[in-house]
Amino acid sequence: MRYHDSYLDAQTIAKAALAFLDKHGLAHNPIHYAIAYQHISETNAQLSKALSGILDEHSPDPYEMEILFDKYISENKPKSEKSIENLNKCIEHLETVNGESGTAVDQLEHSIDQGTDTDSTLISNIISAAKTVRNAQEKVNKQLAETRQQSDILMKELETARALAITDSLTKLKNRSGMDEYLAALPDKSFKQFCVAIADIDHFKQFNDEFGHLVGDLILKRLGKLFVEELPVPCQAFRFGGEEFVILMPECNLEQAIEVAERFRIVVAHLRFKNARTKKRLPPLTISLGVTGWVKGDDIEHALMRADQALYQAKDSGRNKVCSIKA
Ligand SMILES: Nc1nc2c(ncn2[C@@H]2O[C@H](COP(=O)(O)OP(=O)(O)OP(=O)(O)O)[C@@H](O)[C@H]2O)c(=O)[nH]1
Structure with missing residues (x-):
């Protein structure tokens, strides 16, 4: 969690943040407010240092505030971890489903080996095992489609991460x-x-x-x-x-x-x-x-x-x- 302030503390900081924005003639928009809040609550030392540098000279303008926000607040974390998690879940599910159909076939094999079932019981066991296998197959197909989707997302994220690694974030030129x-x-x-x-x-x-x-x-x-x-x-x-x-x-x-x-x-x-x-x-x-x-x-x-x-x-x-x- 990023903010730990109590209800009352947050209220006090919010008032001070809005007063700060008023003092510097800045609109009460979410970007300006986030900067003011983090500055007043002293929760972002780098942001405060950069902002103080500007305040020593003049009141920051909206353009400078946007740059501060991009540099010190905005988060653009890759979603790769989430995608890998999803991909692993899909694989785990596939393994479970595969296990279910294997168990049904094993049980059928066992009852045939024993030769203790009557013909009608055997037929109903075969039908039941076939149903289990068919259901499992349907689940596998569905899961495979999902896995493919997750792997496509992951590929795209990797491409983006690769492009970011060779690009200078400020000038957008290659590094x-x-x-x-x-x-x-x-x-x-x-x-x-x-x-x-x-x-x-x-x-x-x-x-x-x-x-x-x-x-x-x-x-x-x-x-x-x-x-x-x-x-x-x-x-x-x-x-x-x-x-x-x-x-x-x-x-x-x-x-x-x-x-x-x-x-x-x-x-x-x-x-x-x-x-x-x-x-x-x-x-x-x-x-x-x-x-x-x-x-x-x-x-x-x-x-x-x-x-x-x-x-x-x-x-x-x-x-x-x-x-x-x-x-
Ligand atoms: N704003 C900004 N300044 C940068 C960045 N990277 C380097 N600098 C600055 O570039 C300046 C380079 O200074 P110097 O190497 O002394 O060279 P100079 O003042 O350009 O002098 P000469 O090259 O001799 O003409 C330093 O003040 C660095 O802080 C950046 O990403 N942003």
């Missing part, structure tokens, strides 16, 4: 594991021409410090979308953690890869963000990129190290730049 899967599935011919880039947001710490991590998260989210919208096929971006992204560029020579990176850099530099609460414009955001070639036989880690060196050069020479190192 490092997703990139490893992508590389493992690459046909050999793709290695003829292949480039790798690392993109990194400039002065993102400063941005976070000035506007808060939640706004920083929104920027990362927007960048994730932009990679998908702006990178030409078959280039693909992956989030490696933090504000660092890897772009794999199959079928690109170094010159073409630099062009792709440069175009993306310019798109980002032209983006304009607005603070949803204050409606004020945020300062322009820039990224730096390091590009390198990846040749057949080379370890991807080596290519990533070269791309990182190139990125370092871009940062070192003023940022908002693309630098490259040959394979």
Whole structure:
């Protein structure tokens, strides 16, 4: 159970939670209320820490509240455990039914072996055993259909869990594991021409410090979308953690890869963000990129190290730049 407050305690917390919402001009909707309740009752330390960080600066807006709710309250647990439980129950039932029909047949065999029954008793025993077996068969068929349904649900849940494991929850881009899967599935011919880039947001710490991590998260989210919208096929971006992204560029020579990176850099530099609460414009955001070639036989880690060196050069020479190192 999540809440242990007594009736009276809960009433007191509820009043304080509503007063909190009023104080910050927030609607009494379930999302805002859940945040306020958990904050006031001190039952969610991480939520309170994030909320206090915002409260130090300003009253949270509904957008920030939604992000807090998604990050610290909302639960999206996989139902796999329940499905496995159901599947096991189906199997157990199948075993019981199978046992019932086996017992009926055993009893019949026994009375035939003994030879003590009259013909009419024997016939009625055969009919009764046949009925038991037929009933059991019907039950088995029904149960099998249910088992199939449960196993389909489980398969879907496993697929979802697998997709989640290789996806970055914030940007929705594939993560490092997703990139490893992508590389493992690459046909050999793709290695003829292949480039790798690392993109990194400039002065993102400063941005976070000035506007808060939640706004920083929104920027990362927007960048994730932009990679998908702006990178030409078959280039693909992956989030490696933090504000660092890897772009794999199959079928690109170094010159073409630099062009792709440069175009993306310019798109980002032209983006304009607005603070949803204050409606004020945020300062322009820039990224730096390091590009390198990846040749057949080379370890991807080596290519990533070269791309990182190139990125370092871009940062070192003023940022908002693309630098490259040959394979
Ligand atoms: N909002 C947000 N910030 C993040 C996330 N991951 C990493 N960061 C922040 O990204 C910042 C990275 O800072 P630094 O590595 O110092 O780099 P920088 O400030 O961007 O400076 P340069 O890379 O040298 O231009 C840190 O403040 C991290 O907290 C995230 O998921 N969300």
